[in-house]
Amino acid sequence: MASPFRLFTKRVFIIANIVLVFFFLLSCLVPYLNPRGWWLIAFLGLAFPFLLLLNLLFIAGWLIILRPRYALISGIALIFSIKNISVFFAFNNPNVFDYNKEPGTLRVASWNVARFIELKKNNNKGSQKRLKMFELLRQQNADILCLQEFHTSTDTNYYDNITPIQKELGYPYYYFTFDEDGDNHYYSSIIFSRYPFADTGRIRYPRPSLPEVLMYADILFNGDTIRVYTTHLQSNQLGKTDYYRISKIKTAGDSLVTNSRSIMGKIKRGFIGRSYQADVVSEVTDVSPHPYLLCADLNDVPNSYTYSRVRGDLQDAFLKKGFGIGRTYTGLAPTLRIDYIFADNHFRVKQLNRVVKFLSDHFMLVADVELKKSKK
Numbered sequence: 001m002a003s004p005f006r007l008f009t010k011r012v013f014i015i016a017n018i019v020l021v022f023f024f025l026l027s028c029l030v031p032y033l034n035p036r037g038w039w040l041i042a043f044l045g046l047a048f049p050f051l052l053l054l055n056l057l058f059i060a061g062w063l064i065i066l067r068p069r070y071a072l073i074s075g076i077a078l079i080f081s082i083k084n085i086s087v088f089f090a091f092n093n094p095n096v097f098d099y100n101k102e103p104g105t106l107r108v109a110s111w112n113v114a115r116f117i118e119l120k121k122n123n124n125k126g127s128q129k130r131l132k133m134f135e136l137l138r139q140q141n142a143d144i145l146c147l148q149e150f151h152t153s154t155d156t157n158y159y160d161n162i163t164p165i166q167k168e169l170g171y172p173y174y175y176f177t178f179d180e181d182g183d184n185h186y187y188s189s190i191i192f193s194r195y196p197f198a199d200t201g202r203i204r205y206p207r208p209s210l211p212e213v214l215m216y217a218d219i220l221f222n223g224d225t226i227r228v229y230t231t232h233l234q235s236n237q238l239g240k241t242d243y244y245r246i247s248k249i250k251t252a253g254d255s256l257v258t259n260s261r262s263i264m265g266k267i268k269r270g271f272i273g274r275s276y277q278a279d280v281v282s283e284v285t286d287v288s289p290h291p292y293l294l295c296a297d298l299n300d301v302p303n304s305y306t307y308s309r310v311r312g313d314l315q316d317a318f319l320k321k322g323f324g325i326g327r328t329y330t331g332l333a334p335t336l337r338i339d340y341i342f343a344d345n346h347f348r349v350k351q352l353n354r355v356v357k358f359l360s361d362h363f364m365l366v367a368d369v370e371l372k373k374s375k376k
Contacts, residue, residue: 017070020058021074023051024051024052024077025080027045027047052081055074088303090320090326101368110340110367112339119185134169143221149297150189151186162190175215177202193219197219198220199217202214212277214231224291227288228293229294232296232297232299233277236267236270275309278298281296295342296340298338301335313345314342317342317349339365347370352367
């Protein structure tokens with residue numbers, strides 16, 4: 001006969017498991033709930049990987065102590081979360097990226113370059129890192145570059161980042177909106193190409209929003225016209241003070257409530273701002289007159305309304321050819337895959353590379369795609 005203590009302990013673990021499953025299943029609903037009305041639940045989308053891990057630990061624990069029927073509490077929840085797991089983790093065989101391009105292949109690189117680290121001309125570590133970033137771009141031998149958080153200047157004391165990419169890296173065609181970021185400074189996303197453009201355009205997001213746009217270039221490639229979109233959606237705008245507060249929360253070094261309030265407010269505004277922008281991206285890309293690719297820093301994870309709305313029926317290149325979680329943002333947590341290359345069904349994704357180099361605060365994505373031959 002089990003002792004009262006063992007019975008009490010078992011009941012506590014069963015209740016804890018049920019509570020965990022409740023929040024886990026709520027997190028699985030996040031992609032379907034617009035944060036404009038469900039912003040509080042949207043936070044659970046960020047917690048999904050950790051809730052998933054805890055469920056797996058509960059299953060393992062129940063099996064270890066020979067209580068398999070209790071393992072069904074989390075086991076059944078995992079069955080309902082299969083779609084969420086399938087966008088969180090890529091289950092392909094890990095392959096080495098082949099830098100030799102096959103004929104008919106289009107190579108696309110997407111990277112948040114964080115303004116190339118250093119804005120003003122000098123010879124410090126930031127400027128040295130900028131040069132390393134240019135070299136990394138050169139090594140990819142991509143046909144198209146989609147760069148987010150791109151900065152350039154016409155002030156000779158600051159870096160002109162367009163000219164060296166055009167002349168030294170060999171991308172004669174580009175589209176940039178020249179949105180001012182101060183006197184003679186310009187900040188936005190940019191598209192570079194080794195193939196000529198047939199058309200370009202931009203769509204501004206509704207205000208209030210950061211000065212970001214959804215831009216596109218129609219590119220003439222092997223007798224076809226393809227459209228390449230790129231965008232950077234609203235960030236959470238966490239500054240150095242916020243990261244300091246997060247470190248305090250992690251170490252319990254200060255008031256949890258005081259430090260959390262400001263951070264949660266910014267993340268909430270980010271969720272809501274991106275929901276409007278995601279709606280715009282979905283509506284615009286749905287009516288593209290050409291086969292298209294979308295390179296984006298969504299600032300949101302796969303288990304989110306933003307990702308679900310933007311992706312729709314598109315192919316996620318990482319899920320097609322990558323392996324694992326695919327982290328692209330280098331800070332905060334190892335679970336933050338927030339950068340993407342999407343392709344519509346006119347393309348075949350042949351391979352993908354996540355370039356793990358700590359130069360920007362994001363990792364570059366490089367994908368080889370092939371335009372499918374139309375059936376006559």
